[in-house]
Amino acid sequence: MGVDGVTSVKILRRPVPPSHRLERAPQQQGPCAAPSMALPWRPFSLSAYHVSEECGFILPAPQTELPTYYRPWMDIARSVPQLVQSHTLRSHVHQMPLLESHFLEGHRELRLAHLALSTMTMGYVWQAGEHGTVKVLPRNLAVPFWDVSQRLGLPPILTHADGVLANWRKKNPEGEILWKAELRDAARGYGVTSSGGHVFQAIPKVIDGVWAGDSVGVSQALEEIAEALHSMTEALKLMHEYVNPDVFYGIMRIYLSGWKDNPSMREGLVYEGVQEEPMEFSGGSAAQSSLLHCFDELLGVQHEEQSAFLSRMREYMPPAHRQLIRDIAASPSLRHFVQDRAGGPLLDSYHRCVSRLLVLRNYHIKIVGRFITVPAAQARQLRSQGTPGEVEALGKAPTSLEERGTGGSGIMSFLKTVRNRTQETCLTGPAPFQ
Numbered sequence: 001m002g003v004d005g006v007t008s009v010k011i012l013r014r015p016v017p018p019s020h021r022l023e024r025a026p027q028q029q030g031p032c033a034a035p036s037m038a039l040p041w042r043p044f045s046l047s048a049y050h051v052s053e054e055c056g057f058i059l060p061a062p063q064t065e066l067p068t069y070y071r072p073w074m075d076i077a078r079s080v081p082q083l084v085q086s087h088t089l090r091s092h093v094h095q096m097p098l099l100e101s102h103f104l105e106g107h108r109e110l111r112l113a114h115l116a117l118s119t120m121t122m123g124y125v126w127q128a129g130e131h132g133t134v135k136v137l138p139r140n141l142a143v144p145f146w147d148v149s150q151r152l153g154l155p156p157i158l159t160h161a162d163g164v165l166a167n168w169r170k171k172n173p174e175g176e177i178l179w180k181a182e183l184r185d186a187a188r189g190y191g192v193t194s195s196g197g198h199v200f201q202a203i204p205k206v207i208d209g210v211w212a213g214d215s216v217g218v219s220q221a222l223e224e225i226a227e228a229l230h231s232m233t234e235a236l237k238l239m240h241e242y243v244n245p246d247v248f249y250g251i252m253r254i255y256l257s258g259w260k261d262n263p264s265m266r267e268g269l270v271y272e273g274v275q276e277e278p279m280e281f282s283g284g285s286a287a288q289s290s291l292l293h294c295f296d297e298l299l300g301v302q303h304e305e306q307s308a309f310l311s312r313m314r315e316y317m318p319p320a321h322r323q324l325i326r327d328i329a330a331s332p333s334l335r336h337f338v339q340d341r342a343g344g345p346l347l348d349s350y351h352r353c354v355s356r357l358l359v360l361r362n363y364h365i366k367i368v369g370r371f372i373t374v375p376a377a378q379a380r381q382l383r384s385q386g387t388p389g390e391v392e393a394l395g396k397a398p399t400s401l402e403e404r405g406t407g408g409s410g411i412m413s414f415l416k417t418v419r420n421r422t423q424e425t426c427l428t429g430p431a432p433f434q
């Protein structure tokens with residue numbers, strides 16, 4: 001799988017053969033990427049990447065039920081919030097039968113199973129807060145979770161692909177999307193900005209336009225992307241409307257946290273019946289959303305110092321989405337194309353895209369300030385000066401995550417460097433910091 005801790009130690013479960021995974025053959029590369037491959041040009045198509053023009057990366061029509069055999073999973077998964085509240089989730093998991101995962105069929109069924117098993121896992125690990133974690137995930141949860149993860153090519157932990165992309169339904173046939181589960185409110189904001197939607201018609205137009213040397217077509221498609229980036233920033237503002245920072249920071253965040261780069265679980269987690277050694281996996285983060293990775297590759301934003309973390313986050317995406325990012329990266333360089341035709345509307349459109357991406361990243365930094373930095377400072381102050389009731393109200397807010405994201409990054413320095421690299425991508429002098 002290529003995620004930390006998996007390859008170097010003894011595996012008790014056999015990995016699923018690659019033919020059972022939902023990988024996709026790479027798109028043919030363009031002449032700028034690999035001049036030696038003199039293959040004929042064919043249009044860049046999104047259909048093979050599990051990406052739809054309507055839903056983007058969001059899983060269309062996610063399944064809501066598994067076959068009856070899996071009822072014990074679904075019953076517990078649906079009650080995780082109540083069972084965590086009553087501190088009985090772990091005992092329910094211990095009583096759960098060890099089910100075979102091979103009766104699961106098809107991508108959507110597997111995604112629902114992954115969502116259910118990951119929800120139980122996060123609740124199981126964090127039920128008693130950061131000081132009451134476990135070292136072992138019991139066999140009846142670990143073994144099927146591992147098998148389902150292998151078949152999907154996802155890590156055995158809650159990912160953005162679970163909590164956001166596969167965790168929604170429509171309020172009514174024509175209605176807006178409603179994100180479900182306890183992550184509902186935050187997921188709503190994440191989902192709006194992570195899906196991509198119509199921008200997916202524009203990405204192939206840019207790549208094909210560069211191939212064909214069509215400056216006008218590329219410029220028009222870049223305008224569509226710039227518009228989409230603007231809409232994403234507007235959607236990000238919904239976080240203030242839908243998400244209460246105290247609830248996000250004090251209650252929800254710990255359940256997104258992982259067991260890599262997390263001082264609360266320095267040794268990782270043993271997946272009983274899978275591997276004798278502990279494994280480490282990062283928690284769920286929007287850094288695992290494929291959309292900004294696509295934009296970075298398309299526009300030529302180079303992340304150097306931060307690339308290790310961002311590359312690792314790609315291991316937490318569905319393989320087909322990961323492949324899309326790789327294929328965009330291997331396409332002829334848009335940035336060079338714009339540079340070669342310096343000036344005019346093409347340069348303006350490119351500059352508008354980079355500027356809008358910069359605005360989005362700046363706004364995201366503000367969000368992180370409000371949802372993490374400010375509550376973390378308040379929590380520190382309450383711990384030193386607050387009444388017992390106030391300190392209790394901090395609940396399970398993890399002190400170990402005050403300086404870290406749920407993905408495990410050192411938050412502000414990471415995000416500011418990513419933002420600065422975006423700014424340096426501009427070809428016309430510095431884009432505005434807003």
Ligand code: HEM
Nearest residue numbers: 189190193285286287292368371405406407408409411418
């Ligand atoms: C409560 C709201 C949010 C908070 C507190 C938050 C926090 C963070 C943190 C701490 C990171 C650093 C990586 C890590 O360790 O996890 C991060 C990265 C990231 N977040 Fe968010 N985030 C929020 C909402 C969103 C939304 C709605 C999006 C959708 C656009 C988003 C997109 C990203 C991306 C793409 C990264 C990777 C860095 C980059 O490419 O700029 N975040 N976020």
